[in-house]
Amino acid sequence: MGPVQHDLAGEPTFEPMIQIDMEIKGFVSAWRHCDYVSTYMARMISQNRSDSVRHSNLFSSAFNELLEVAFRTRHADGELACRVSRHGATDRIELTFPCVPEERQFYEEAVSQVAGTEARERYLNSVSGDLAPSREIVLLELAVDYNATLRVEEADGDVIRLVVDLPLEGLQH
Amino acid sequence: MSPYDLLPRFKAQYDANNQEFSISGVVRPQAIDELGPSIALLRDAIGRVRGVLYVNVRRLTQMNNAAFHAFSRIIIDACRARPDLKFVVITSSVVGWTSRKFGRLSGIEPNITVEEYDSEFYPGQGFLEEGGFVPILRSQTKMTWRHERAILPRHGMRQGIVMADICCGIGDFAVLVQKEFQPSRIVALDHSISSLNYARQVMREFDIRGIEYTYGDASEMLLDEAQFDLVTCRHSLQIFNRPELILKELYRICKPGGRVYITNEKNSHCLGEPRAESIRWTYNEVAKLFGHFEMDVELGPKSRRYLMEAGFEDIRVETFMVTNLDGDPQDFADVIAAWADVYAGEMATRRGDGAEFVARFRQGFQDHIFAALHPKGYAGWPIWVASGRRPQ
Numbered sequence: 001m002g003p004v005q006h007d008l009a010g011e012p013t014f015e016p017m018i019q020i021d022m023e024i025k026g027f028v029s030a031w032r033h034c035d036y037v038s039t040y041m042a043r044m045i046s047q048n049r050s051d052s053v054r055h056s057n058l059f060s061s062a063f064n065e066l067l068e069v070a071f072r073t074r075h076a077d078g079e080l081a082c083r084v085s086r087h088g089a090t091d092r093i094e095l096t097f098p099c100v101p102e103e104r105q106f107y108e109e110a111v112s113q114v115a116g117t118e119a120r121e122r123y124l125n126s127v128s129g130d131l132a133p134s135r136e137i138v139l140l141e142l143a144v145d146y147n148a149t150l151r152v153e154e155a156d157g158d159v160i161r162l163v164v165d166l167p168l169e170g171l172q173h
Numbered sequence: 174m175s176p177y178d179l180l181p182r183f184k185a186q187y188d189a190n191n192q193e194f195s196i197s198g199v200v201r202p203q204a205i206d207e208l209g210p211s212i213a214l215l216r217d218a219i220g221r222v223r224g225v226l227y228v229n230v231r232r233l234t235q236m237n238n239a240a241f242h243a244f245s246r247i248i249i250d251a252c253r254a255r256p257d258l259k260f261v262v263i264t265s266s267v268v269g270w271t272s273r274k275f276g277r278l279s280g281i282e283p284n285i286t287v288e289e290y291d292s293e294f295y296p297g298q299g300f301l302e303e304g305g306f307v308p309i310l311r312s313q314t315k316m317t318w319r320h321e322r323a324i325l326p327r328h329g330m331r332q333g334i335v336m337a338d339i340c341c342g343i344g345d346f347a348v349l350v351q352k353e354f355q356p357s358r359i360v361a362l363d364h365s366i367s368s369l370n371y372a373r374q375v376m377r378e379f380d381i382r383g384i385e386y387t388y389g390d391a392s393e394m395l396l397d398e399a400q401f402d403l404v405t406c407r408h409s410l411q412i413f414n415r416p417e418l419i420l421k422e423l424y425r426i427c428k429p430g431g432r433v434y435i436t437n438e439k440n441s442h443c444l445g446e447p448r449a450e451s452i453r454w455t456y457n458e459v460a461k462l463f464g465h466f467e468m469d470v471e472l473g474p475k476s477r478r479y480l481m482e483a484g485f486e487d488i489r490v491e492t493f494m495v496t497n498l499d500g501d502p503q504d505f506a507d508v509i510a511a512w513a514d515v516y517a518g519e520m521a522t523r524r525g526d527g528a529e530f531v532a533r534f535r536q537g538f539q540d541h542i543f544a545a546l547h548p549k550g551y552a553g554w555p556i557w558v559a560s561g562r563r564p565q
């Protein structure tokens with residue numbers, strides 16, 4: 001690995017790996033698209049990881065949860081864009097998809113909770129709780145089990161962009 | 174519906190004898206109803222068991238949060254309703270997320286414990302993974318390669334194929350294959366982290382491309398079905414107490430029409446002149462020693478039967494003899510010396526062998542070395558090669 005490069009904002013530069021765009025209508029027409037897309041992209045981006053097979057399994061596991069979140073959007077029009085880029089041991093997923101304004105606010109709140117100190121406890125409570133895991137819990141779990149960091153990025157119109165950094169290479173042996 | 178939809182993607186089972194509920198495959202339902210029968214099975218199992226219920230998720234490759242929550246809830250509720258009951262969740266060290274995710278359960282209910290099943294699983298696994306085997310494997314591969322490079326094309330090796338080497342050890346074979354045959358991709362799997370680290374280091378140092386090393390368990394691999402034109406598994410079926418389970422996995426990952434290639438020994442057939450008697454005695458004892466640790470180093474000639482019983486067709490078997498005349502006799506002698514070190518050393522000690530036995534045991538190896546280096550001597554180590562085609 002070369003020296004860490006930073007752009008002007010002081011963020012390390014993530015190199016683009018792969019991007020898939022599709023109509024959200026098409027995407028939500030079948031649940032198994034989440035599985036297809038997560039499995040396919042995981043395989044593509046894991047080839048040059050030190051353990052491609054296990055990396056791909058982990059990546060698919062995390063990415064599928066995000067796609068399932070996008071699948072539940074209440075906004076029926078527009079595009080779903082999945083982009084994966086890489087910086088060293090970290091893979092960045094940028095998932096952009098249409099959502100209604102209330103959802104947008106919901107995601108912003110959810111993501112700020114993830115950063116909170118009691119994230120782990122909240123996650124554990126949800127596992128023993130009655131309710132099926134909400135989208136918020138799904139995001140929490142990524143932080144708790146995959147050491148992911150999450151943020152919501154500005155995007156135009158009725159869309160949301162979730163940016164999730166996954167340091168999976170470090171999670172393995 | 175595409176054929177994909179018709180494939181069962183996961184399987185839940187309950188084994189009453191072992192009080193074990195297991196779920197395997199990819200579990201990514203949209204709605205919990207899709208899990209109905211499996212959930213009912215788990216509930217039913219909980220109703221029947223006494224003491225401990227084992228929940229085996231070793232072969233669970235994917236499970237979404239919705240499904241995880243559904244199964245966890247049942248287990249957590251059962252802990253609360255029946256404090257007499259304990260749950261042991263068995264995860265795999267290979268599937269990275271399972272230990273973390275299921276591991277959380279023990280923080281919620283003290284009656285749930287989570288165990289990563291690992292190297293203790295096979296009786297002989299310990300010394301093969303971390304023991305003094307590395308130098309042995311190095312020299313062995315160097316010697317067998319002289320023969321195998323000519324043999325492999327008869328068993329499906331060609332340029333451009335996609336291949337897997339299962340139980341790849343330190344990766345020497347994969348590297349030699351890569352250089353000689355240029356397959357388009359090699360996936361090389363082993364369960365020894367130190368061997369894999371070594372293999373990866375070699376790959377970096379020599380800037381070798383096209384080999385993907387992966388940590389895994391040959392009896393339960395994360396690799397997808399039907400993706401390889403050729404699956405090799407060298408000198409390894411013989412170390413498992415149930416080789417048929419490994420063969421089943423090799424079959425699964427092999428493409429229909431592709432081939433599985435295995436090599437194995439029959440140690441009692443190692444030979445040499447002069448001093449044939451002493452050599453023969455010692456190698457008979459080698460076979461018994463491995464047998465003590467439930468490994469069958471006499472497996473070579475049984476390959477044909479194993480392949481047939483695993484469902485392969487067009488089975489081809491051949492043998493070759495590595496001898497002191499192949500190259501530098503000193504190489505041969507070095508391999509024997511390495512065997513003597515481990516077999517008459519660590520392994521004999523573990524079996525509790527007495528000094529007198531060990532001395533005689535060692536003598537046979539020394540005599541084999543003597544034969545190998547003797548100007549008129551001959552020393553041999555026979556290997557059985559076998560391959561079969563997975564039916565279309």
Ligand SMILES: C[S@@+](CC[C@H](N)C(=O)[O-])C[C@H]1O[C@@H](n2cnc3c(N)ncnc32)[C@H](O)[C@@H]1O
Pocket residue numbers: 295298301302310311313314339340341342343346362363364365368389390391392406407408409412
């Ligand atoms: C006798 S060595 C053969 C290595 C290599 N094929 C060669 O010919 O040099 C057996 C190998 O099997 C590996 N092994 C043992 N148990 C395993 C398992 N459950 N899954 C994968 N590999 C395993 C060991 O780590 C070791 O590298």
